[in-house]
Amino acid sequence: MGNGDGLRLALLAAIWGASFLFMRIAVPAFGALHTAFLRVLLGALGLAALSLLLKSAWRFDGKFRRVALLGIVNSGLPFLLYCLAARHLPAGYSALLNATTPLMGALIGFACFGEALSRRQWLGVTIGFLGVALILPRGELDTSAAMLVGIGACLLATACYGMAGYLARRWISERGGLDATLVALGSQLGATLFLLPFSMAVLVMNPLPAMPPMSAWLSVLAVGLLCTALAYILYFRLLADLGPLRTLSVTFLVPPFGVLWGYLVLGETLAPNALLGAVVIGLAVWLVLRGEVKTRA
Numbered sequence: 001m002g003n004g005d006g007l008r009l010a011l012l013a014a015i016w017g018a019s020f021l022f023m024r025i026a027v028p029a030f031g032a033l034h035t036a037f038l039r040v041l042l043g044a045l046g047l048a049a050l051s052l053l054l055k056s057a058w059r060f061d062g063k064f065r066r067v068a069l070l071g072i073v074n075s076g077l078p079f080l081l082y083c084l085a086a087r088h089l090p091a092g093y094s095a096l097l098n099a100t101t102p103l104m105g106a107l108i109g110f111a112c113f114g115e116a117l118s119r120r121q122w123l124g125v126t127i128g129f130l131g132v133a134l135i136l137p138r139g140e141l142d143t144s145a146a147m148l149v150g151i152g153a154c155l156l157a158t159a160c161y162g163m164a165g166y167l168a169r170r171w172i173s174e175r176g177g178l179d180a181t182l183v184a185l186g187s188q189l190g191a192t193l194f195l196l197p198f199s200m201a202v203l204v205m206n207p208l209p210a211m212p213p214m215s216a217w218l219s220v221l222a223v224g225l226l227c228t229a230l231a232y233i234l235y236f237r238l239l240a241d242l243g244p245l246r247t248l249s250v251t252f253l254v255p256p257f258g259v260l261w262g263y264l265v266l267g268e269t270l271a272p273n274a275l276l277g278a279v280v281i282g283l284a285v286w287l288v289l290r291g292e293v294k295t296r297a
Contacts, residue, residue, distance in 0.1 A: 005242060009250045012234045016250070017257025019227035020091040020098075021265055022219040023083055029216035030208070032083035035223075037192070037199035039079055040071075042224025043232065044188035050229070051181055060178065060186060066171040067183055068190025074164035075228070076191035078157035085157075088150035090268045095258020097154035099132045099281070101251040102288060104162030113166045124287030128252045131280030134273050158251070165247060168239055177240060184232035246288070252281045 026035045051058065060067060085094050103125050109115030117125075172178055178186075238247045256278040262268035
């Protein structure tokens with residue numbers, strides 16, 4: 001992996017780390033389902049505008065159905081789950097749980113896609129979780145039902161991400177591939193079509209009690225255009241260049257950014273040992289990226 005790939009991973013981590021902050025601001029005003037729907041809708045609109053600006057041909061070569069289904073697994077479901085979690089968890093905490101994605105990816109790859117991981121990579125995944133544990137705020141943990149629902153939603157979301165990385169390789173890359181912008185656009189269209197009927201039904205049965213404040217609107221715009229449209233172009237390009245596991249390792253870098261943005265903007269508690277945890281996570285990323293993934297016979 002070259003220096004350019006490392007910079008792209010860091011940029012993607014910073015952007016996705018900010019997404020938890022924006023969801024934390026938007027969800028109380030819009031609700032979880034509407035926030036998730038607006039995120040994928042704005043992401044699709046932003047990618048469509050970029051595609052038209054670049055005069056890209058919308059040729060999916062018979063892969064649109066697969067790309068749309070990928071969008072449900074990689075965007076629709078996890079975005080909704082993270083929005084549900086944002087009702088109960090601080091932004092930094094959701095970002096920390098997001099770091100379980102490489103482990104989910106490793107387990108799903110091993111169980112379903114014939115991937116055999118090296119000892120170095122298993123060590124990196126283990127050390128990554130130790131780093132996440134170090135970043136977690138110290139003190140009494142709220143074990144209420146709401147907190148447990150939020151934690152469970154985050155873990156289900158990371159399982160979706162872990163599965164999606166391998167589905168993208170099997171459905172897209174191994175069948176000739178598509179331009180990263182086109183894959184990102186198709187996936188957001190699929191996620192939008194998936195969430196649209198649910199969002200409309202909830203809006204009819206339970207209209208918003210008041211007009212959301214400007215901060216909520218700006219957060220929705222940011223999470224849709226920046227954290228979805230731009231981020232998914234970077235993500236699918238890295239997925240094609242580095243493969244599923246190495247790309248999923250970006251989630252080891254998301255927690256430090258998520259904790260930092262939550263601290264700077266929302267005043268969420270930044271644990272004194274967060275810096276040490278970030279260093280440990282950096283070591284884990286290095287181990288995972290150095291390891292070579294092999295396919296079992």
